[in-house]
Amino acid sequence: MAVFVSLRDAVAATVRDGDAVALEGFTHLIPFAVGQEIIRQGRRDLTLIRMTPDLIFDQMIGMGCAARLVFSWGGNPGVGSLHRMRDAVLNGWPRPLELIEHSHAAIANAYAAGAAGLPFAVFRGYIGTDLPRVNASIRQVECPYTGERLATVPSLRPDVGVIHAQRADRAGNVLIEGIVGCQKEVVLASTRSLVTVEEVVDELAPPSMNSVVLPGWTIDAISVVPRGAWPSYVHGYYQRDNAFYLEWDEISRDRDQFQNWMSQHLGTSK
Amino acid sequence: MAVFVSLRDAVAATVRDGDAVALEGFTHLIPFAVGQEIIRQGRRDLTLIRMTPDLIFDQMIGMGCAARLVFSWGGNPGVGSLHRMRDAVLNGWPRPLELIEHSHAAIANAYAAGAAGLPFAVFRGYIGTDLPRVNASIRQVECPYTGERLATVPSLRPDVGVIHAQRADRAGNVLIEGIVGCQKEVVLASTRSLVTVEEVVDELAPPSMNSVVLPGWTIDAISVVPRGAWPSYVHGYYQRDNAFYLEWDEISRDRDQFQNWMSQHLGTSK
């Protein structure tokens, strides 16, 4: 059953050194505030999981939280590269980063399989590509009816699943609207889950009976963090801060400049 | 791209003798009008597919449309047995009926696999049951990671998928609200699809961006058939005719009485 706690307490209670932590949000609803609180609390040796690492993982990788990255597309969307991620991969700074690299379809299927309590996902993928050569977790099964060989990946069952959402009611039921990505799957696939929301309301009032709603009993901790997805966006609340995504390209190019920015904005020691 | 046609033309154009035809609607939105038009047009040797045969298949089986039935629960919900289905199974009247019997989970997964273009579905099911003894299509695969053996079923890819829905816009986009069952999966899994709706509107106006909507280009034929799901119900339009479900128990007990009712209500010859 979801408990409402401060962001600090939520992260302290759910994220431990060495955990596999998924922070999802497909462009929309990226849980930046949680990522930055994980940095503040100095978590180490995390396996970070995200389809699109985006700025949030660039920050966490640059601050040395991650030992391993599970991902499918690592860029600054519409801008260019993730410089901190590149520096970790190419130069091992601030520490080496192991890559477990997939396609979008593989990760989406792996979350869905995790949510469904299955040990693996089957899909028609990776045909003729080099990815299975560099990722041993990509395997195959044979269809028992047609003999077709299909790709498999292990299901993703993170220790902690983190998402941002529009709002919760007082019982901790959470509504997600718009580009819903893998938000439901990540919460249901994870051992522990942490959800940040823009606000708490008396009546959840989902617009449709079939709206995407997570019952409070599927969530461990909820923190109310207005603008908790900035610089990404929250449909109905605020728009994407495209200017910041451009700025980040500059901020993150240089190690010192990056560390200065983090120390200034997150209060982390240099 | 969906074309709007009369019910008669829609059935004539999409359903052929010998087809595998799924008519779905989980208690809600059962496409009765289409089933009855298929009876009127005298289609034969159909493989009928439905999780819960309900009165609609009792009528079609009793009128001799079906050679084969794929199903998971065959009763008159809240009332008792389906007498016409029983008569076909036990006495071969009006013709023998082959049963391909599954669980709900199996058929739901098989539709989803069909919609996803996969040849089979994997799930944790049928453990310790006798169903695989009597249904050879239930098999197993081994998880390439854990060694767990999981159940498989062939995906369902009907020749024709039929559903009823609340409404369509003039471009043929269809909105489904409430208990959505497998409506989306059936349309996407089928080679041809036929949708009946309560009404056509200028603006579809789905209540949520994430409402269940089928684009017109995924549908072959749409017929406007008000009360096309009677005696089942359509959320927002009319309620389930529980009295008729009770009456059917009487009507369908006796072969003559059944045929009289069909002839009287559908204009079929006795």
Place this chain on the structure above:
Amino acid sequence: MSEYTPTEMMTVSAARALRNDDVCFVGIGAPSAACNLARLTHAPDITLIYESGTIGTRPNVLPLSIGDGELAMTALTTVSVPEMFRYWLQGGRISVGFLGAAQLDRFANINTTVIGDYHHPKVRLPGAGGAPEIATSCGRIFVTMQHTIRGLVEKVDFVTSLGFGPTGRERTELGVATAGPTLVITDLCVLEPEATTSELVVTSLHAGTTPAAIIDATGWPVRFSADLTYTEPPSEAELQVLRELHRRTEEAHRAAV
């Protein structure tokens, strides 16, 4: 104390076994009455899920079918049927699943498929529905059924859903991690699996019945627990809530159409 029927005793007894934090996969009929009685009495926060996709539903009247509009209208949210079976049932999120049975054997294996041979049945029953996967995916299974010699049999004609297996050992041998049928509630008594053998033994007699009557109505040489108790009869409050629920239900279903 009011008079009450054996079915009321069965429903009340099932309701009492439910906890406020349970997540229940509810079937139509007695299970639905029991779950909603629990919700309207001692377990106001219980989560009721119907296989039609309705999650956290709080129906004012009992549904006649598993997919009544009332369920969706009063639910927190309604998901597709594939999602229901994949993410919610198979996902291991259900603590209690209810099953009914046409036949149940001493190891709580259930038949709802056929009486007699599958290919030449004496009676054709509705079939599996959600039962095969409910039986193995839910934390615990509660069975409710009428107690008759034709229902509680030595050996089921067809295993539609797994209890503890033909010898009581197969559930464990097959690697099923969930507890299975921990409670069988009939209109005469409560049966529970014995720890060592998994054989169902009578653990509680409903008022007005006798061990002899239960032996007569059971198709195997049924045993009684050393700790046999008597079921507490329905309280005035329980009966009142249950009957009011049934009254509202009948009124609503008469009025519809």
Place this chain on the structure above:
Amino acid sequence: MSEYTPTEMMTVSAARALRNDDVCFVGIGAPSAACNLARLTHAPDITLIYESGTIGTRPNVLPLSIGDGELAMTALTTVSVPEMFRYWLQGGRISVGFLGAAQLDRFANINTTVIGDYHHPKVRLPGAGGAPEIATSCGRIFVTMQHTIRGLVEKVDFVTSLGFGPTGRERTELGVATAGPTLVITDLCVLEPEATTSELVVTSLHAGTTPAAIIDATGWPVRFSADLTYTEPPSEAELQVLRELHRRTEEAHRAAV
């Protein structure tokens, strides 16, 4: 006739290849501009799908990211990302998929993963995204990219997504039924696979370029089709719609926040 840039020529050329009844899986950048240009000119009913889950979107301005709010706001419906990849892409519902490339070889195999060795790369690129499954699930693939000697290479360092395979035969040998990259549009020319070998050959030169310039900018000994034509330059109308779209886009993205 207005002046126009090579990138405008590339975008216009890609837009022209789209039909009114196409269902397109759109990427960010040039593909998004091309698809929306087609929608705003000769293909008003074209269906645009972005991998973020937006189906039938009609954005007024071009998205900066694949999941901009504008896409969901103007879409017919928005589904989850697992559903997008399962029911819509893998389901075989997409007629045209767009891909970009850091490297592309003569058999249209694409690399967006690394330059150099995978484990010790010279350049780390963003990775696969949706490309591996887009490349094999869509009816046809259109590739748009800048025409440089570093981009159009003899052999890609890493096959992120399959074209026709290392020798041009593997796509068929692997049993992939879709047509694959039928069209590669650069800022200099259009290349198409030769029927017999599946090798990309130049089939149309954009105005202002020469065969010699293309040979210089291509990393393999590129051949020219016997039916080589010149690309029709962008019309006034095409340029006007495209530039107006870019103007609205820049204005919107400046205004946001």
